[in-house]
Amino acid sequence: MVNPVRNNKLAENAKMKDKNTISNGVKFAIKNLDIWFGTIHALKQVSMEIEANEILGAIGPSSSGKTTFLRMLNRLNDLSPNFRMNGEVKLENDNIKNIDAQFLRKRVGMVFALPLSLPLSIFDNVAYGVKMHGVKNKKLLQNKVEESLKEAYLWDEVKDRLNESAFKLSGGQQQRLCIARTLAVSPEVILFDEPCSGLDPISTAKVEDAMVKLKQKYTIVLVTNNVKQAARVSDRTAFFLNGELIELDKTELIFTGPKDKRTDGYIRGKFG
Amino acid sequence: MQKIKEFIIEKFIFICGIASIFFVVLIFLFLLKEGLAVFKFVKPLEFLLGKNWYPISEPAQLGILPLVLGSLLVTLGAAVISIPIGVGCAIYIAEIAPLKIKETLKAGIELLAAIPSVVLGFIGMVTLVPLVKNIFHLPTGLTALSGSIMLAFMAMPTIVSIAEDALYSVPKNYKEGAFALGATHWQTIWRVMLPAASSGILAAVMLGIGRVIGETMAVMMITGNAAIMPNSILSPVRTLTATIAAEMGEAVVGSEHYFALFAIGIVLFVISFIINVTADLFLHKDQK
Numbered sequence: 001m002v003n004p005v006r007n008n009k010l011a012e013n014a015k016m017k018d019k020n021t022i023s024n025g026v027k028f029a030i031k032n033l034d035i036w037f038g039t040i041h042a043l044k045q046v047s048m049e050i051e052a053n054e055i056l057g058a059i060g061p062s063s064s065g066k067t068t069f070l071r072m073l074n075r076l077n078d079l080s081p082n083f084r085m086n087g088e089v090k091l092e093n094d095n096i097k098n099i100d101a102q103f104l105r106k107r108v109g110m111v112f113a114l115p116l117s118l119p120l121s122i123f124d125n126v127a128y129g130v131k132m133h134g135v136k137n138k139k140l141l142q143n144k145v146e147e148s149l150k151e152a153y154l155w156d157e158v159k160d161r162l163n164e165s166a167f168k169l170s171g172g173q174q175q176r177l178c179i180a181r182t183l184a185v186s187p188e189v190i191l192f193d194e195p196c197s198g199l200d201p202i203s204t205a206k207v208e209d210a211m212v213k214l215k216q217k218y219t220i221v222l223v224t225n226n227v228k229q230a231a232r233v234s235d236r237t238a239f240f241l242n243g244e245l246i247e248l249d250k251t252e253l254i255f256t257g258p259k260d261k262r263t264d265g266y267i268r269g270k271f272g
Numbered sequence: 273m274q275k276i277k278e279f280i281i282e283k284f285i286f287i288c289g290i291a292s293i294f295f296v297v298l299i300f301l302f303l304l305k306e307g308l309a310v311f312k313f314v315k316p317l318e319f320l321l322g323k324n325w326y327p328i329s330e331p332a333q334l335g336i337l338p339l340v341l342g343s344l345l346v347t348l349g350a351a352v353i354s355i356p357i358g359v360g361c362a363i364y365i366a367e368i369a370p371l372k373i374k375e376t377l378k379a380g381i382e383l384l385a386a387i388p389s390v391v392l393g394f395i396g397m398v399t400l401v402p403l404v405k406n407i408f409h410l411p412t413g414l415t416a417l418s419g420s421i422m423l424a425f426m427a428m429p430t431i432v433s434i435a436e437d438a439l440y441s442v443p444k445n446y447k448e449g450a451f452a453l454g455a456t457h458w459q460t461i462w463r464v465m466l467p468a469a470s471s472g473i474l475a476a477v478m479l480g481i482g483r484v485i486g487e488t489m490a491v492m493m494i495t496g497n498a499a500i501m502p503n504s505i506l507s508p509v510r511t512l513t514a515t516i517a518a519e520m521g522e523a524v525v526g527s528e529h530y531f532a533l534f535a536i537g538i539v540l541f542v543i544s545f546i547i548n549v550t551a552d553l554f555l556h557k558d559q560k
Contacts, residue, residue, distance in 0.1 A: 076452060102451075103454070112445060132459055
């Protein structure tokens with residue numbers, strides 16, 4: 001590969017795997033999860049565990065249920081009027097049904113496919129969630145914003161223009177701004193819903209960079225349509241098809257010797 | 273043959289198309305011609321800021337300030353009452369209400385819009401007016417306040433339905449984004465939905481106010497119709513619209529009184545034109 005950013009990242013990625021940063025703690029335990037939207041059976045009997053400090057990649061063709069799965073984890077599915085579920089999802093031994101949605105969503109942050117910058121300054125965009133949760137102290141806000149922007153690898157690019165409108169940033173920068181905004185609320189888990197679908201390759205590399213570094217502190221679930229992205233950044237990869245979890249294993253294994261023929265077909269680009 | 277047919281239809285549709293603007297221009301010109309004639313009798317400033325409206329005394333005193341203030345007072349009162357309730361209702365319908373209640377409420381709002389204003393005025397006269405009189409211990413319940421309350425009912429359907437549309441058309445991902453940050457439902461409404469829908473809501477308010485300021489029948493029936501300088505919301509007032517409606521029949525054509533009424537028409541026209549243009553600006557702000 002010619003891209004130095006990418007090469008550095010891959011090296012770093014490999015180093016982290018050597019150090020075996022994946023702890024044994026289980027963040028999410030999902031058991032026999034079924035989800036319906038009206039008559040559509042969107043997820044069928046999904047059981048899996050998501051470990052702390054790992055990047056779990058979820059791949060699969062469109063309408064395979066991977067996004068529904070992701071939005072289950074912070075209960076965003078609850079917003080759909082005809083949503084029904086069966087089974088249980090536990091976040092560190094607490095059934096997420098029993099956690100108040102707003103506390104759950106504070107612990108489980110989410111970054112969407114399209115950068116959702118608000119028509120505010122860069123600073124206010126990042127401080128938005130923190131302010132909403134009642135932090136008013138200016139010093140505290142400033143620290144939080146700086147810290148989050150650094151974690152999202154955006155600080156160096158914006159530190160001199162925090163008061164400019166967020167719309168002046170490029171697409172990739174806006175997406176990292178959204179990551180910073182999510183980080184500012186101090187979540188434990190970050191859900192990425194196709195975070196690079198609208199970005200050019202260099203911006204994508206930067207966002208992927210940020211993700212790989214973030215897993216030291218956070219657990220990451222990444223839904224992506226880009227199979228190669230899952231191969232590059234995730235520790236384990238889950239393959240969804242028609243609402244079923246077909247296969248979940250270490251990323252290397254999924255991409256070198258998948259057990260299921262359908263997984264093999266998808267990653268080779270035979271369908272989807 | 274085909275060509276001629278095509279030509280005729282095209283021209284016919286063209287005439288239909290420009291008819292409305294043609295009539296507006298005609299009406300406006302007529303209004304201007306008749307209305308501006310009043311300035312042969314009074315100076316423009318005297319007309320607008322004069323405190324006495326005695327159109328048939330000798331010599332006639334044609335100051336419309338009490339009428340303008342009457343209109344503004346009633347409108348302001350109606351706005352103060354209808355905006356919070358209307359916007360609150362819109363939020364409830366768009367965001368909170370379960371589907372069934374939502375449908376019922378929407379139908380109710382539409383029914384409210386369908387009540388003829390004279391009926392509202394009539395109901396106000398027999399129920400609201402005595403109530404206001406008793407509560408505030410007034411000599412009469414025919415006050416600006418009664419008019420405001422009644423007009424608030426008329427402005428509400430406009431405000432609710434347009435504001436609800438505005439809230440409904442806020443992109444779904446704004447809402448999800450806020451929820452994903454851990455916002456409560458109310459925080460999402462207050463900090464995301466309302467700012468995002470603000471231009472539409474402002475337009476709704478302006479159109480509601482536009483409806484109020486042009487309303488005639490109900491205010492004529494319940495505001496007392498006294499063309500005096502109002503000193504509080506509890507005093508009887510007379511609005512611009514009610515003045516025209518009440519006096520046009522008895523004004524001698526070609527007299528200064530007659531021209532003065534047309535001039536009042538111009539003032540009304542200008543006021544509601546400003547309100548409508550403002551609403552339009554807000555409504556189309558996002559599309560630029």
